Amino acid sequence: MNQPETGIARRYLEQTRYSRRAMGEKSLAYPRPPLYKEYPDAAQRLSLDPDSGRRGADLWQCLARRRSQRNYLDRPLTQAELAALLWATQGITAAMGGYQFRASPSAGALYPVETYLAVHRVEGVTSGIWHFQALDFALELLAAGDFRQPLAAAGLSQSFLGEAGAVFIWTGVLNRARWKYRERAVRYLFLDAGHICQNLMLAATALGLGVCPVGAFFDEEVESMVGADQKEEVALYLASVGPL
Numbered sequence: 001m002n003q004p005e006t007g008i009a010r011r012y013l014e015q016t017r018y019s020r021r022a023m024g025e026k027s028l029a030y031p032r033p034p035l036y037k038e039y040p041d042a043a044q045r046l047s048l049d050p051d052s053g054r055r056g057a058d059l060w061q062c063l064a065r066r067r068s069q070r071n072y073l074d075r076p077l078t079q080a081e082l083a084a085l086l087w088a089t090q091g092i093t094a095a096m097g098g099y100q101f102r103a104s105p106s107a108g109a110l111y112p113v114e115t116y117l118a119v120h121r122v123e124g125v126t127s128g129i130w131h132f133q134a135l136d137f138a139l140e141l142l143a144a145g146d147f148r149q150p151l152a153a154a155g156l157s158q159s160f161l162g163e164a165g166a167v168f169i170w171t172g173v174l175n176r177a178r179w180k181y182r183e184r185a186v187r188y189l190f191l192d193a194g195h196i197c198q199n200l201m202l203a204a205t206a207l208g209l210g211v212c213p214v215g216a217f218f219d220e221e222v223e224s225m226v227g228a229d230q231k232e233e234v235a236l237y238l239a240s241v242g243p244l
């Protein structure tokens, strides 16, 4: 077994530190990778209204009440609830100087985290795997079908992943962040995903919905479910959402 001093985690942290002696190499020379992933051949495209589901709530109460929730009511999520959650996580909230800024922060405004949804029960939305297109605030259907069992199995048999109304699946597109930050970019992918998930949890709390973040899953099974190539795009994090 690796000793803590020589293990891969220790070496990664050592080799990706910034210090006054060395700031690491500059940005990669190749052209900046695209900021948005698009699926022009998606089987279905569903435009959502980013303003439809937002309701007033007290931020301090949401912070105090937020808990990881693993038991959900039977009722489906509404499209308006889903739209509000997507907006809170990745909605475009400002455009300045060629950048489209989103509700969650991202290192260098590169937004390397892609959002997919496993839709189990959402009113008027075909069950299956969807990709969220942030630029148009639309969902693109990648695969129709019942993914409750395979997703729970991919999540180390955590059954609530099949009982939720929907599961957010976040991947990281490595080159989008490596272009600027080289190997240090991987730190930022996970930080970005953490911000996104916290926004999801607070927005869900405001709407009376429950979320459970999930870091325990078989990477390859999640990646193949959303069509990530497992080299340039890797699974980062999941979060189940359902009514309470």
Ligand SMILES: Cc1cc2nc3c(=O)[nH]c(=O)nc-3n(C[C@H](O)[C@H](O)[C@H](O)COP(=O)(O)O)c2cc1C
Pocket (backbone or CB within 6 Å): 066, 067, 068, 069, 070, 158, 212, 213, 214, 215, 216, 217
């Ligand atoms: C990175 C991360 C990964 C997690 N993975 C799981 C998981 O796989 N399954 C689960 O049931 N909860 C998971 N959780 C939820 C934690 O168990 C939960 O946040 C913790 O018990 C604190 O409870 P609270 O969120 O209600 O405050 C995860 C939380 C984080 C932040």
